[in-house]
Amino acid sequence: MSKYDKEQVLCSSGVNVLKCMRCGKCSATCPSYDEMEYHPHEFVYMVEKGQIDKLMASPSIYKCLSCYACVERCPRGVEPAKLVEALRLLVIRQQGQNHLKADDIPALLDEDLPQQAIVTALRKYSK
Amino acid sequence: MQRIGVFVCWCGSNIAATVDVNAVSEALSHEPGVVYSINYQYMCSEAGQNLIKDAIREKKLTGVVICSCSPRMHEATFLKAAAAAGLNPYMVEIANIREQCSWIHKDMPTATEKAIILGRAAIAKVQLNTPLTAGESPVTKRALVIGGGIAGIQTALDIAEAGFEVDIVEKQPTIGGKMTQLDKTFPTLDCAACILTPKMVDCAQNENINIYAYSEVAEVKGFVGNFTVKIRKKARYVDETKCTGCGLCTEKCPQKKVPNEFNLGMDTRRAIYIPFAQAVPKIATIDPDYCNMLKNGKCGVCAKVCTAGAINYKQQDEIIEREYGAIVVATGYNPIKLDNFDEYSYSQSNDVVTPLEFERLMNAAGPTNGVLLRPSDGKHPHTIVFVQCVGSRDTSGCGKPYCSKICCMYTAKHAMLTREKYPDTDVYVFYIDVRTPGKSFDEFYRRAVEEYGVHYIKGMVGKVTPRADGKLSVQASDLIANE
Amino acid sequence: MVFSYYPGCTLKNKAQDLDMYARRCAEVLGFTLEELPQWQCCGGAYSMAQDEIASKLAAVRALNSAKEQDRTLVTLCSACHNVLKQANHDMKENEEFSQKANNYMKLAQPYLGETKVLHYLEVLRDVIGFDEVKKHVKNPLTGKRIGAYYGCLLLRPGKVLQMDNPENPKIMEDLIRALGAEPVIYASRNECCGGYVTMEDKNLARKKSTAVMQNAAEMKADLLVTACPLCLYNLKKNTPEEGRLPVLYFTELLAEALGVKE
Incomplete structure (x- = not known):
């Protein structure tokens, strides 16, 4: 049994997965498609089926660029990016489960890296 | 004083389960004017109707109230029954104690009380009724069909065959509509023009049909059977009684750069033009937005060369008023505007085309004379991708929520016509679902897959990127192969 | 004309030119950007x-x-x-969020989305007008072919940001024209550069930025302009040196045309 359930994901994201008509446009337009194990359309389908654990364990949740392409282009207004974020939050909100830790940062810096990159990465990958 | 009979129907359990029908007929029997009040299981049945007829005769009733279902169901039935018994049918009133009472309430005492009130209202109305005779209102025996496309044309032909006069109003200079721009029709792959043009000629030659081309409806007044309509006949600047359709003016006109709407802007026409060779009526029209004479007062070439003296730069719009008994609206459709869908790069590349543009490219009378060439560089396309459902099934607000129904079929048609003519061209169709509602329609699309090798891939296209070498990069996902 | 101005942390640090040129141009065009007395970093991304x-x-x-x-x-x-407009939208439309936020912050008056948020480009387009901008151009950038790079955060989600048509935007191209240059349209101008993923998966960032750069280059742009410090970084650092076009902030371009660059 899943420790986390579908309801939490749906509530946290505000997404109605039933609106999806399985058209695949979100995955077709996702810039991270090739890097993902599960693609946006699969996120929608698997959340509906309640396969939360599988998704939470997948590195795909860290590949989303929050570029809103899937949100903008979905003909049904399903907003798959919000599901990915909700799942990622379920992981990183747990103690010690931050994907990006403060100690990791110095290794990633270079003299031109804008603050924006660090702040946004922390916002997305840690709590 | 009237002698009113009240007939309360059980409607099986539809009314009787929620309304105490005995109480209703008992209460209503005490209303002033009521001399007879009963209830029965099925008033609309033969037995029920006989009860009403017998009561009318035996009790010498002058008015009848039926407490039953909606008059939309059985008003006609009860009026006929009353008439058969010798009572003027307009002395019958119906109280709807089903749709407006038993079907929308659950509590019996309240529902019964309401039914009684509804019955009393009907009785009070019958008290004020007088016998009426059904009259006749004259109907103008002429129909107006708005829109001269295939739907309008066929409608007009049907009406004319039935013996009535009919006028067609069409805003383009010729009738025929979108079908004139199509190449072939599905599922038979008949030639569109071969079906349409004889019908267009029929309309022109039929004595009962009057065509107002290059005209629009300006005003409609009146009511069913008696409409008065004002039609604006737009000025062609050409006298239609003199023009023979010879086309000389269209060859000599110096203004050559007008985008040709018939070919969807893919080539040009002159300022004076006949839309296509088989136009009905075959009369030239001057486009006032591009004619030098009408805009600047300089030119006049067409007037000089016209041997029939048909050009009239001073012509005005004309308003015609006519009467019609019926109006049929057959104004047709338009493909969706692609302003909200530029992820497909329609605005960035001439090689991204709408289906109607594709028909023109395939059509022998089109801008490329029937050879399928890329509009940008005139080269032969080696791969064609069909993007389905653009703007359809879209509840996000960018497009329309409905499925447009015909696109899966015309795409299968386009795919097959392409593969038939150019077996070296690869054809891909990216779909959400393939919808083929109609006789032989699914078999039609299966031919595309099985006989013609069209690749159908489930998954919508996400982005089209035009490349520097003129090719188009199409990004889509194959949901079944997951790649 | 005075506007409240929210610079953001990066403009105070690694992207100072974006800020400096913007202020100089504002002076020329007749409006002032007055920095908010107190502000904190927006966080870079709006939590969905x-x-x-x-x-x-x-x-x-x-x-x-x-x-x-x-x-x-x-x-x-x-x-x-992106963050400000989305937050504003939620304060206005999302009752639950608005209530919770207001209850926590205990402001003098509850905030319900009253403020209007504009991007500097919108000020140029809607308040000043590009025709007016054109009048102030001293060095028209004639002959330059400039590709506008929007990235994602400027345009999407379209319904909330209401900045321009997200698939066929015109705002930066109109500005480029007003400055006398020729805008270059290329399909990847609204595709993501990779953004923050450069911290997580550099290869992915490289892949995305390179695709953008190559598309702009093949369409014969001479240089790219952008409004996002992270996009600038990605396009400059995560693309192969060969074929890399120069990338500028749009304010630097504006400053050059208005003659206030030096």
């Missing part, structure tokens, strides 16, 4: 989850600060623009 409240408060405070001065809030950084 419905139950994320605290991470959005910095943005709400900035919006409220502008409201207290009864001014429109202007920002330059695409990311800040």
Whole structure:
């Protein structure tokens, strides 16, 4: 049994997965498609089926660029990016489960890296 | 004083389960004017109707109230029954104690009380009724069909065959509509023009049909059977009684750069033009937005060369008023505007085309004379991708929520016509679902897959990127192969 | 004309030119950007989850600060623009969020999305007008073929940001024309450069930025302009040196055309 359930994901994201008509446009337009194990359309389908654990364990949740392409282009207004974020939050909100830790940062810096990159990465990958 | 009979129907359990029908007929029997009040299981049945007829005769009733279902169901039935018994049918009133009472309430005492009130209202109305005779209102025996496309044309032909006069109003200079721009029709792959043009000629030659081309409806007044309509006949600047359709003016006109709407802007026409060779009526029209004479007062070439003296730069719009008994609206459709869908790069590349543009490219009378060439560089396309459902099934607000129904079929048609003519061209169709509602329609699309090798891939296209070498990069996902 | 101005953390640090040129141009064009008295970093990204409240408060405070001065809030950084507009939208439309945020912040007056947020480009288009901008151009950039790079955060989500048509935007191209140059349209101008993923998966960032750069280059652009410090970084550092076009902030281009670059 899943420790986390579908309801939490749906509530946290505000997404109605039933609106999806399985058209695949979100995955077709996702810039991270090739890097993902599960693609946006699969996120929608698997959340509906309640396969939360599988998704939470997948590195795909860290590949989303929050570029809103899937949100903008979905003909049904399903907003798959919000599901990915909700799942990622379920992981990183747990103690010690931050994907990006403060100690990791110095290794990633270079003299031109804008603050924006660090702040946004922390916002997305840690709590 | 009237002698009113009240007939309360059980409607099986539809009314009787929620309304105490005995109480209703008992209460209503005490209303002033009521001399007879009963209830029965099925008033609309033969037995029920006989009860009403017998009561009318035996009790010498002058008015009848039926407490039953909606008059939309059985008003006609009860009026006929009353008439058969010798009572003027307009002395019958119906109280709807089903749709407006038993079907929308659950509590019996309240529902019964309401039914009684509804019955009393009907009785009070019958008290004020007088016998009426059904009259006749004259109907103008002429129909107006708005829109001269295939739907309008066929409608007009049907009406004319039935013996009535009919006028067609069409805003383009010729009738025929979108079908004139199509190449072939599905599922038979008949030639569109071969079906349409004889019908267009029929309309022109039929004595009962009057065509107002290059005209629009300006005003409609009146009511069913008696409409008065004002039609604006737009000025062609050409006298239609003199023009023979010879086309000389269209060859000599110096203004050559007008985008040709018939070919969807893919080539040009002159300022004076006949839309296509088989136009009905075959009369030239001057486009006032591009004619030098009408805009600047300089030119006049067409007037000089016209041997029939048909050009009239001073012509005005004309308003015609006519009467019609019926109006049929057959104004047709338009493909969706692609302003909200530029992820497909329609605005960035001439090689991204709408289906109607594709028909023109395939059509022998089109801008490329029937050879399928890329509009940008005139080269032969080696791969064609069909993007389905653009703007359809879209509840996000960018497009329309409905499925447009015909696109899966015309795409299968386009795919097959392409593969038939150019077996070296690869054809891909990216779909959400393939919808083929109609006789032989699914078999039609299966031919595309099985006989013609069209690749159908489930998954919508996400982005089209035009490349520097003129090719188009199409990004889509194959949901079944997951790649 | 005075606007409340939210610079964002990066403009105070690694992207100082974006800010400096913007202020100089504003002077020429007749408006002032007055920095908010107190502001915090917006966070760079708007948290999409419905139950994320605290991470959005910095943005709400900035919006409220502008409201207290009864001014429109202007920002330059695409990311800040995205966060501020989305926060504003939620304060207006999402009752639950608005209530919780207001209850926590205990402001003098509850904030309900009253402030108007504009990106600097919108000020140029809607308040000043590109025709007016054109009048002030001293060095028209004639002959230059310039590709506008929007990235994602400037345009999407379209319904909330209401900046331009997300699939066929014109705002930067119109500006480029007003400055005398020729805008280059290329399909990848609104595709993601990779953004923050450069911290997580450099290869992915490289892949995305390179695709953008190559598309702009093949369409014969001479240089790219952008409004986002992270996009600038990605396009400069995560693309192969060969075939790399110069990338500028649009304010630098504007400053050059208006003659206030040096």
